[in-house]
Amino acid sequence: MSEVKQPNRLIGARYTLGALIGEGGMGKVFRARDTRLDRDVAIKLLHAQLSRRADADQRFLREARIGAQLSHEHLVQTYDFGRDGENLYLVMEYLEGNDLAEYLREKGPLEETELLAIMGQVAAGLAAAHAKDLVHRDLKPENIFLVARDPITCKVIDFGMAVQSSSAVTGIMPRLTVDGSIGGTPRYMAPEQLRGKDPVAASDVYALGCVLFELAAGTTPYDLDALGEVAAHHLYAPIPELRSYRPTLSPIFCELVRRCLGKTPSARPTMQQICDRLEEVAAGGGRRRHNRRTTRPYRDERAMPGSTSSPTESMKESVDDAKLPEGSSGLVAIQGSAPTEVLMSLQASGFAIADESEYSQSLCVICLGLSNDKLLEVCKEHPLVIADANAGDMKRVSLLLRMGIAEVVTKPVSADSLITKLRRAIRIHSRSIKE
Numbered sequence: 054m055s056e057v058k059q060p061n062r063l064i065g066a067r068y069t070l071g072a073l074i075g076e077g078g079m080g081k082v083f084r085a086r087d088t089r090l091d092r093d094v095a096i097k098l099l100h101a102q103l104s105r106r107a108d109a110d111q112r113f114l115r116e117a118r119i120g121a122q123l124s125h126e127h128l129v130q131t132y133d134f135g136r137d138g139e140n141l142y143l144v145m146e147y148l149e150g151n152d153l154a155e156y157l158r159e160k161g162p163l164e165e166t167e168l169l170a171i172m173g174q175v176a177a178g179l180a181a182a183h184a185k186d187l188v189h190r191d192l193k194p195e196n197i198f199l200v201a202r203d204p205i206t207c208k209v210i211d212f213g214m215a216v217q218s219s220s221a222v223t224g225i226m227p228r229l230t231v232d233g234s235i236g237g238t239p240r241y242m243a244p245e246q247l248r249g250k251d252p253v254a255a256s257d258v259y260a261l262g263c264v265l266f267e268l269a270a271g272t273t274p275y276d277l278d279a280l281g282e283v284a285a286h287h288l289y290a291p292i293p294e295l296r297s298y299r300p301t302l303s304p305i306f307c308e309l310v311r312r313c314l315g316k317t318p319s320a321r322p323t324m325q326q327i328c329d330r331l332e333e334v335a336a337g338g339g340r341r342r343h344n345r346r347t348t349r350p351y352r353d354e355r356a357m358p359g360s361t362s363s364p365t366e367s368m369k370e371s372v373d374d375a376k377l378p379e380g381s382s383g384l385v386a387i388q389g390s391a392p393t394e395v396l397m398s399l400q401a402s403g404f405a406i407a408d409e410s411e412y413s414q415s416l417c418v419i420c421l422g423l424s425n426d427k428l429l430e431v432c433k434e435h436p437l438v439i440a441d442a443n444a445g446d447m448k449r450v451s452l453l454l455r456m457g458i459a460e461v462v463t464k465p466v467s468a469d470s471l472i473t474k475l476r477r478a479i480r481i482h483s484r485s486i487k488e
Contacts, residue, residue: 063088064137068096068144079116079213084147087132094132095148099141113141116213120145122185127178129198129210148208150201153268154194162271165302170205171197172265172309173331178209179261180324183254190214190252192260193241194267216252239283240273244316247284248481255318258327262313269306270298274314281451288316289450289461305334385475386412388431389421391466398468404475416479417459421466425452432457437482439475441466 062070064085071084074095085096099113113134120131120143133144153171157163163171175197179189189196191214198210214237237246243259246252267273274293275286292314295307309330315321322330385399386407396406407415417437420428432438439460442449450461459482460474 064096064098064140064142065133065135066137068094068142070096077211077213079112080143085144087144093147095145097143097145113143116215117143119187119212119215119217122187123182123212125178125181127174127208128182129208129212148198148200148210150199152195152210153197153199153207153264156199157194157268157271162299163268165269165306167205168265168269168306169331169334171207171268172261172306173328174207175209175261175264176324176327176331179254179257180328182209182212182215183257183324186217187212188216188252188254189257189260190216190246191237191241192257192264193238194264197264239280239287240275242287243318244288245318247287253318254323255321258313258321258324259315261324261327262310262321265310265313266293266295269295269302269310272298277447279451281455282447285447285450285454288454290445290447292316384411384415386415386418386435387421388418388427389423391419391421395466395468395471398472399475402472404472417475417482419471419475425456428453428456428458437478439471439478 064070067087067089069086069088071086073081074084075082077097080097080099082095082097085094086092087094117131117134120129123129123131129148130146131143132146135142151159175192179192182189189209189212191211192209196209196211198208200206200208237252237256237260239247241260241263243252243256246256263273275283275290277283277286292311295310296302296304309322309327312320312322313327383404384407385404387396399406412418415435417439418431418435420431420438420440422441423431428438428440437459438457439462440453440458441462441464442453444463453461459478462471462474
């Protein structure tokens with residue numbers, strides 16, 4: 054099969070193909086004319102190499118079905134789906150304008166009025182998607198289309214990587230991705246996605262925080278080239294202060310962006326809460342109105358490697374996070390030198406320190422001050438390892454992640470921080486075994 058290149062070709066006995074206007078991971082997008090309804094549309098044609106796959110119809114139909122569920126003024130609309138000979142096609146709303154990546158390159162960092170409008174419109178559109186259990190999974194400036202500048206109006210596009218998290222529905226629309234590809238764009242991916250977990254609605258919120266940070270500052274929160282270092286920063290680096298890039302931005306906007314960038318899903322607001330907060334700001338200058346429904350409180354997530362916040366004050370875990378898995382003995386092994394107060398705190402928290410004969414039965418191995426070679430040996434022997442790194446040493450953190458280290462604690466090691474991360478690592482590991 055050859056790619057469709059010729060203009061004026063009739064697709065599906067209805068759509069006259071026009072100019073190429075874009076290209077994504079799954080297909081090329083052309084402007085076209087709907088001869089039946091006499092209107093312009095956009096047609097996505099599946100890439101030739103993907104069309105040859107046995108599951109091509111299912112993959113493209115999945116995107117069409119997801120798009121068909123979406124009906125919101127700030128989400129691109131899907132009109133039709135079909136096959137023309139060997140060509141699978143998807144017909145969508147035609148949008149004139151440019152995406153936010155182009156707009157940022159053209160204009161530079163945006164004004165706060167524009168940022169607030171974009172935040173509210175994207176949040177409203179994705180709140181509607183989340184209400185249908187749909188997660189976009191690849192929100193980035195290229196996937197937010199600016200259809201008007203005065204007043205600024207935008208739409209979220211390209212739901213080709215979206216997932217529907219309800220197990221009842223994913224059985225019908227499986228989570229299919231191109232072989233070898235990452236389910237998202239690393240610079241905008243939430244920590245849980247980088248850990249290999251399924252994306253959730255809060256993952257889109259994190260991506261929105263990254264997008265807004267970039268539109269405001271001209272750079273993403275963690276603007277690095279190496280994938281390992283990008284992942285390490287998203288997972289462990291403190292959330293950068295947006296006002297250090299743009300001191301004139303309001304504290305309310307900066308705080309909203311910071312909340313979106315919480316390291317755990319439960320630390321972030323929902324898309325609907327973002328909309329509610331923006332309404333409150335518009336109505337009362339930032340004061341919360343008591344007649345609105347109470348929203349879930351946020352938790353502070355600033356105590357990451359390199360942060361000056363106290364772990365006991367800032368790095369809060371939920372009650373569920375603080376519990377050991379049912380049936381756990383609490384036996385942990387120590388490699389390296391641990392301060393006496395750390396050992397005492399571990400024991401006071403219900404953990405037992407394994408001796409040499411109990412090493413293989415330990416839940417986790419805590420490695421403090423070990424060389425990289427020694428850490429590699431430990432990782433080969435034990436599936437669950439915690440290691441330490443200097444504050445802000447993201448190259449070390451990136452290396453540890455590539456080794457398979459479960460959690461990283463900051464030197465000098467705080468007992469509170471170590472116990473918090475130990476409990477979390479054991480809980481996540483136990484859950485993965487059950488799954």
